[in-house]
Amino acid sequence: xxxxxxxxxxxxxxxxxxxxxxxxxxxxxxxxxxxxxxxxxxxxxxxxxxxxxxxxxxxxxxxxxxxxxxxxxxxxxxxxxxxxxxxxxxxxxxxxxxxxxxxxxxxxxxxxxxxxxxxxxxxxxxxxxxxxxxxxxxxxxxxxxxxxxxxxxxxxxxxxxxxxxxxxxxxxxxxxxxxxxxxxxxxxxxxxxxxxxxxxxxxxxxxxxxxxxxxxxxxxxxxxxxxxxxxxxxxxxxxxxxxxxxxxxxxxxxxxxxxxxxxxxxxxxxxxxxxxxxxxxxxxxxxxxxxxxxxxxxxxxxxxxxxxxxxxxxxxxxxxxxxxxxxxxxxxxxxxxxxxxxxxxxxxxxxxxxxxxxxxxxxxxxxxxxxxxxxx
Amino acid sequence: xxxxxxxxxxxxxxxxxxxxxxxxxxxxxxxxxxxxxxxxxxxxxxxxxxxxxxxxxxxxxxxxxxxxxxxxxxxxxxxxxxxxxxxxxxxxxxxxxxxxxxxxxxxxxxxxxxxxxxxxxxxxxxxxxxxxxxxxxxxxxxxxxxxxxxxxxxxxxxxxxxxxxxxxxxxxxxxxxxxxxxxxxxxxxxxxxxxxxxxxxxxxxxxxxxxxxxxxxxxxxxxxxxxxxxxxxxxxxxxxxxxxxxxxxxxxxxxxxxxxxxxxxxxxxxxxxxxxxxxxxxxxxxxxxxxxxxxxxxxxxxxxxxxxxxxxxxxxxxxxxxxxxxxxxxxxxxxxxxxxxxxxxxxxxxxxxxxxxxxxxxxxxxxxxxxxxxxx
Numbered sequence: 001x002x003x004x005x006x007x008x009x010x011x012x013x014x015x016x017x018x019x020x021x022x023x024x025x026x027x028x029x030x031x032x033x034x035x036x037x038x039x040x041x042x043x044x045x046x047x048x049x050x051x052x053x054x055x056x057x058x059x060x061x062x063x064x065x066x067x068x069x070x071x072x073x074x075x076x077x078x079x080x081x082x083x084x085x086x087x088x089x090x091x092x093x094x095x096x097x098x099x100x101x102x103x104x105x106x107x108x109x110x111x112x113x114x115x116x117x118x119x120x121x122x123x124x125x126x127x128x129x130x131x132x133x134x135x136x137x138x139x140x141x142x143x144x145x146x147x148x149x150x151x152x153x154x155x156x157x158x159x160x161x162x163x164x165x166x167x168x169x170x171x172x173x174x175x176x177x178x179x180x181x182x183x184x185x186x187x188x189x190x191x192x193x194x195x196x197x198x199x200x201x202x203x204x205x206x207x208x209x210x211x212x213x214x215x216x217x218x219x220x221x222x223x224x225x226x227x228x229x230x231x232x233x234x235x236x237x238x239x240x241x242x243x244x245x246x247x248x249x250x251x252x253x254x255x256x257x258x259x260x261x262x263x264x265x266x267x268x269x270x271x272x273x274x275x276x277x278x279x280x281x282x283x284x285x286x287x288x289x290x291x292x293x294x295x296x297x298x299x300x301x302x303x304x305x306x307x308x309x310x311x312x313x314x315x316x317x318x319x320x321x322x323x324x325x326x327x328x329x330x331x332x333x334x335x336x337x338x339x340x341x342x343x344x345x346x347x348x349x350x351x352x353x354x355x356x357x358x359x360x361x362x363x364x365x366x367x368x369x370x371x372x373x374x375x376x
Numbered sequence: 377x378x379x380x381x382x383x384x385x386x387x388x389x390x391x392x393x394x395x396x397x398x399x400x401x402x403x404x405x406x407x408x409x410x411x412x413x414x415x416x417x418x419x420x421x422x423x424x425x426x427x428x429x430x431x432x433x434x435x436x437x438x439x440x441x442x443x444x445x446x447x448x449x450x451x452x453x454x455x456x457x458x459x460x461x462x463x464x465x466x467x468x469x470x471x472x473x474x475x476x477x478x479x480x481x482x483x484x485x486x487x488x489x490x491x492x493x494x495x496x497x498x499x500x501x502x503x504x505x506x507x508x509x510x511x512x513x514x515x516x517x518x519x520x521x522x523x524x525x526x527x528x529x530x531x532x533x534x535x536x537x538x539x540x541x542x543x544x545x546x547x548x549x550x551x552x553x554x555x556x557x558x559x560x561x562x563x564x565x566x567x568x569x570x571x572x573x574x575x576x577x578x579x580x581x582x583x584x585x586x587x588x589x590x591x592x593x594x595x596x597x598x599x600x601x602x603x604x605x606x607x608x609x610x611x612x613x614x615x616x617x618x619x620x621x622x623x624x625x626x627x628x629x630x631x632x633x634x635x636x637x638x639x640x641x642x643x644x645x646x647x648x649x650x651x652x653x654x655x656x657x658x659x660x661x662x663x664x665x666x667x668x669x670x671x672x673x674x675x676x677x678x679x680x681x682x683x684x685x686x687x688x689x690x691x692x693x694x695x696x697x698x699x700x701x702x703x704x705x706x707x708x709x710x711x712x713x714x715x716x717x718x719x720x721x722x723x724x725x726x727x728x729x730x731x732x733x734x735x736x737x738x739x740x741x742x743x744x745x746x747x748x749x750x751x752x
Contacts, residue, residue: 049569229656234654234656270638279678279679280677280679281607281676281678281679282675282676284679285661285664288661288664289661299656299657299658300656300657300658301656302655302656302657303657
């Protein structure tokens with residue numbers, strides 16, 4: 001599909017990144033969102049961590065993530081130049097910590113699995129891990145060092161993407177889209193809270209809200225609730241880690257992503273409860289308990305914020321990036337836990353599609369048509 | 377001191393209650409506060425609980441509190457009539473729950489102490505307590521029922537006090553006061569962020585910030601930080617208690633104060649860290665852990681808010697209500713954990729002083745001159 005104008009539904013990290021890239025390549029872009037740069041993108045922890053997120057059976061997602069994290073430093077550099085703002089990238093890397101024997105066995109299995117895929121990770125004992133990150137507590141008995149798994153300050157990133165998009169000529173309109181309209185074969189526009197708007201090409205990048213926007217997306221994206229805490233170092237408290245710290249605590253995953261200002265984002269619970277963004281007592285209790293097991297010094301930190309976001313889950317945990325349904329409909333959604341990570345490859349893929357070119361190789365696995373075949 | 381005009385420094389529960397009462401008795405009142413109805417009054421849990429707060433050696437505070445809680449229903453009725461708004465009073469009473477044997481022994485000692493003062497409280501075992509409040513968990517082994525200890529929704533109360541004060545002709549000015557000014561023998565005005573304002577009579581009701589306003593208050597009021605959580609029932613979760621629930625959990629006090637809308641206020645930590653209002657990870661962790669031990673159903677509740685307030689602590693835990701220092705200076709501060717409870721008697725006492733009458737009997741113990749004698 002070649003087009004010179006595009007309506008993007010959703011101003012989260014995916015919508016803004018795609019809008020910026022499309023506008024840079026000469027497309028006239030309008031983005032519609034009732035609250036730009038909010039939702040899951042605003043709540044997110046910001047891990048760019050395909051290797052430590054790897055899961056047996058999800059090799060295509062690992063390849064896609066590895067391609068995108070490799071793309072990240074260049075993407076960040078381009079974004080800084082385009083926006084005149086920092087992009088929020090942190091390149092200190094990631095450590096994974098385990099407490100009990102079960103947790104260590106699970107990390108060992110992950111290391112073996114990654115080794116078989118040719119992605120060796122460094123296994124460390126507790127002392128070696130604490131030498132890297134003295135903030136790790138005595139309950140940490142072993143783990144991994146994965147310097148290639150990075151992180152980004154999601155809020156700094158969103159501000160930069162918004163600025164870059166606007167500098168490139170993107171129009172951002174604060175309005176809710178209720179549906180993508182078509183005439184049976186072609187997209188004709190979008191239905192907003194404020195009337196219908198004509199459009200020949202529409203990109204749905206509405207995260208967890210995508211499924212309700214067009215019948216072709218029905219059942220393909222569901223909300224996966226995640227609760228997160230933002231905490232910050234206080235004078236006299238033990239300094240925060242420099243690397244992203246992921247951990248397994250009695251089988252429960254927890255992470256702490258450092259920010260440049262001494263902040264830490266603790267995450268994340270996972271629950272499928274529909275469009276529920278209330279933070280629960282039990283969720284906060286679990287996050288605090290598990291994070292304190294790994295980083296005991298945070299007891300003295302300030303608790304700044306608790307929030308819940310809705311990750312856009314897909315049936316196979318791979319995103320949906322490509323054409324779907326009527327002519328003129330593109331989707332870039334279903335990124336689940338990986339929206340920040342996959343923003344660069346997703347934006348590149350959408351830009352390629354808009355130029356009428358095929359998507360880059362690892363993005364092919366994300367072709368949303370894979371579900372259309374299954375449905376027939 | 378008889379006066380027909382008064383400048384009140386501080387628009388918390390004490391400042392607003394005093395301003396309303398003074399204005400009703402014909403005094404022209406101006407209240408100065410950079411952020412009316414905020415601070416400790418906004419953060420508070422709202423217990424009106426002199427008996428379950430009782431502490432050996434603090435009999436004068438107990439008498440003062442008992443006098444004020446007896447005054448509360450009438451005060452609330454008058455406030456509803458004066459403001460045209462609800463006052464937020466809840467009359468369901470209070471239960472105190474204990475978990476371990478040490479906690480039960482401590483409650484038994486409290487019951488014996490109160491009995492000796494002629495204030496018998498009902499001792500209940502775990503089953504009896506759960507019959508009153510099914511939300512209490514199986515770890516609760518015994519405790520007390522104290523129907524006369526009440527509660528108030530502090531935010532509803534503040535709105536009513538503000539409305540009543542304004543209806544009575546009080547002027548509320550959003551401005552910070554830095555000092556009370558005098559000529560060596562008489563009050564002459566207040567120094568604000570926006571210049572000096574003349575005043576012949578000033579009431580300092582600035583809570584934890586009172587000590588810095590005049591040399592006569594130096595060292596008499598200090599900030600005592602308290603962290604608090606606001607949670608709310610969610611569909612499907614176990615219903616909240618109807619009564620205020622206080623508890624000792626392994627020696628740590630915790631309370632849950634119900635609100636009419638299904639909310640619960642969990643509190644409160646206690647720490648002396650100066651003017652520090654950051655909520656800490658450790659404080660929230662303790663509150664959640666201890667409250668869940670007593671009310672396990674709250675795990676499914678929504679966490680709405682975490683906040684810290686600064687209680688105005690006094691050297692002997694009694695408030696300071698009366699004349700102090702130069703002529704024309706009144707103070708109503710140092711209420712520590714009991715600002716909501718003591719608002720009715722404090723406002724009555726200040727109104728009496730403004731009419732040139734002596735304060736009611738139990739308020740005499742709060743005469744701030746008690747510290748002047750000690751200093752000589």
